[in-house]
Amino acid sequence: MKIRPSLPQGTRDFAPQTLRKRQFVLQTIRGVFERYGFQPLETPAMENLDTLLGKYGEEGDKLIFRILNNGLDNPAKHEAAMEGFRQVLEGRNSTTVTERALRYDLTIPFARFVAMNHAQLNFPFKRYQMQPVWRADRPQKGRYREFWQCDADVVGSPSLLYEAELASIYLDAFRSLGIPVSVRVNHRGLLAALAEACGGAGRLTDITVSIDKLDKVGLEKVMEELDRKEFPETATAKIRTYLGVAGDNSERLQAVEGLLGGYEAGAKGIGELRWLLDFLRRDDGTEPLEIDLTLARGLDYYTGMIFEVKALDAQMGSIGGGGRYDDLTGLFGVPGIPGVGVSFGIDRICDVMEEKGLFPASLETGSRVLFFHLGQAEARHAWTVMQQLRARDTACEIYPEAARFDKQFKYAERRHIPIVAFVGSEEIAADTVRYKDLSTGEQRTVPRTAFLDALSPS
RNA sequence: GAGGGUGUAGCUCAGCUGGUUAGAGCAUCAGAUUGUGGUUCUGAGGGUCGUGGGUUCGAACCCCAUCAUCCUCCCCA
Known part of the structure; x- marks a missing residue:
């Protein structure tokens, strides 16, 4: 039954x-x-x-x-x-x-x-x-x-x-x-x-x-x-x-x-x-x-x-x-x-x-940043950056597995997460983070500390 | 407590006066596309038609019962 x-x-x-x-x-x-x-x-x-x-x-x-x-x-x-x-x-x-x-x-x-x-x-x-x-x-x-x-x-x-x-x-x-x-x-x-x-x-x-x-x-x-x-x-x-x-x-x-x-x-x-x-x-x-x-x-x-x-x-x-x-x-x-x-x-x-549609659109946001999962080693580095961001009161999360990019992007979109961040081998070597604003499509690579500053609550 | 509407795929719904194998869009999964998405294309999975009876050669469709849900009255937030 x-x-x-x-x-x-x-x-x-x-x-x-x-x-x-x-x-x-x-x-x-x-x-x-x-x-x-x-x-x-x-x-x-x-x-x-x-x-x-x-x-x-x-x-x-x-x-x-x-x-x-x-x-x-x-x-x-x-x-x-x-x-x-x-x-x-x-x-x-x-x-x-x-x-x-x-x-x-x-x-x-x-x-x-x-x-x-x-x-x-x-x-x-x-x-x-x-x-x-x-x-x-x-x-x-x-x-x-x-x-x-x-x-x-x-x-x-x-x-x-x-x-x-x-x-x-x-x-x-x-x-x-x-x-x-x-x-x-x-x-x-x-x-x-x-x-x-x-x-x-x-x-x-x-x-x-x-x-x-x-x-x-x-x-x-x-x-x-x-x-x-x-x-x-x-x-x-x-x-x-x-x-x-x-x-x-x-x-x-x-x-x-x-x-x-x-x-x-x-x-x-x-x-x-x-x-x-x-x-x-x-x-x-x-x-x-x-x-x-x-x-x-x-x-x-x-x-x-x-x-x-x-x-x-x-x-x-x-x-x-x-x-x-x-x-x-x-x-x-x-x-x-x-x-x-x-x-x-x-x-x-x-x-x-x-x-009457009176709720502010800003209520739909949970996490502010999604870190892409780019492989085991990369994810571990992303984890470190993520914890630093969390310590600064910014809500963020990492995708659980190295899935296809479109899946990771779609996840961010559906959850209304405005920023995705990439910590890959190049970024790890240079101690930088590449991040993309999904609403504008604009993306840039900056030093890790600059990334943390940019995404912390002011 | 009284009265009415609706139950079909995960979601929103089509489905003619009962007729063969129940459909669409969205979503999911896979591929086109092994580190840059939202477009497009191809394919796949997914339904005891709320449940139980009845009528009929034949029921998603008609009848009865039952459950759920929505709405109206009463009253309230």
Whole structure:
């Protein structure tokens, strides 16, 4: 029987060329995080299931990858295991069967970390984290079961200065990567006030889920959905007005103020949005953020400002999102630590950059020099020169056998190695190296030391 | 969880209303060319047509099942 190796659904291998691109993205973002004074943190791939359950809403729980406990086949534990499986089949959770699960995002593990270490941390604590997360979603375009997030969060301060910093991080990072984006912002307070105005703070989720679809399905479909959810006429009328708000940022805020300014949550939201836009206004008067009143964000724990980043002119969902949460560590028994954070979706960012050809061509280079193999004795001399070059931080390699020249040339070409070097009997005798620039075809023979100088990083 | 598309050589794909021995380009290997490539030419190797059933004189093609993958909805990065 022929074995067919395969990968779990929604996961990928990353070949060298792909990984170079991913690392380029990661390094760029890491650089921005570091410049804003964030410090690195890593947490385990798996968490206790209890740590994750109930943090991402009902749908979220279903998407958590659970890990089967070891030792279930132990005869002494059969009865307990059977009982545990029975509970699982009923849709409940049982630590007898699964007590661990794969990380679903980076925010909750961070909150768990802060709750465990709050006594040792200096607040405000700024951390960044770049690691894979796993979701049992059905894969499709821009959606994977294993993907990387890069998060920057600040906990321990309610200061809006951090909203300004995190928004700037988005702007800086995407400018460095060369991706044109719109960074959208909204405030949960406005949505809460809207729900209140519609007669039910409890129906906040119903409302936000519907209006979030506005730019996708259009106003009428949204209103139909709200009708189906049996909102009263007065409520849908208010929502229609809210969704109809247009104009530039300040015009939108003014209109919303008339609508929801009377509610405490609404007034707070409007005030904070005004402050942030004013704070980040450029010298020429333009504003880098865009207010999007329909922006809702699914994650339940956001309470204040919320962000989302979309690539312009790209068929891709959001490539980043985040917001403020008042009391994330409260879920772990340590109340009173507010926080705010943003997340970058690395895989989607890479997809967009690939699609639009935004990766620098220079990423394709591995070795800078290939030494031709011209025979046993010559190769030994080439080896010596090569080691001297490596000692000077230049990546280089030698062809493994004295193959035909066209093979050695082709190898260099395919690997995007720009220079090939010849150390043959003539060169050995004169202590020189002959080298050729493959892009120009130009070749020259120079003393060995001159060769080393020419190809060392300046 | 619901719905749709696609599975043919290492890769990208042709293959007509079912008809004899399943093709092309790229890649690989060899030669033209025993120390200067990328062009060209010649030749070679490589496929249980995703898998398992069924219909038929005959199936890559039709039917059923199954697996994989891609896409849409839900939700999200």
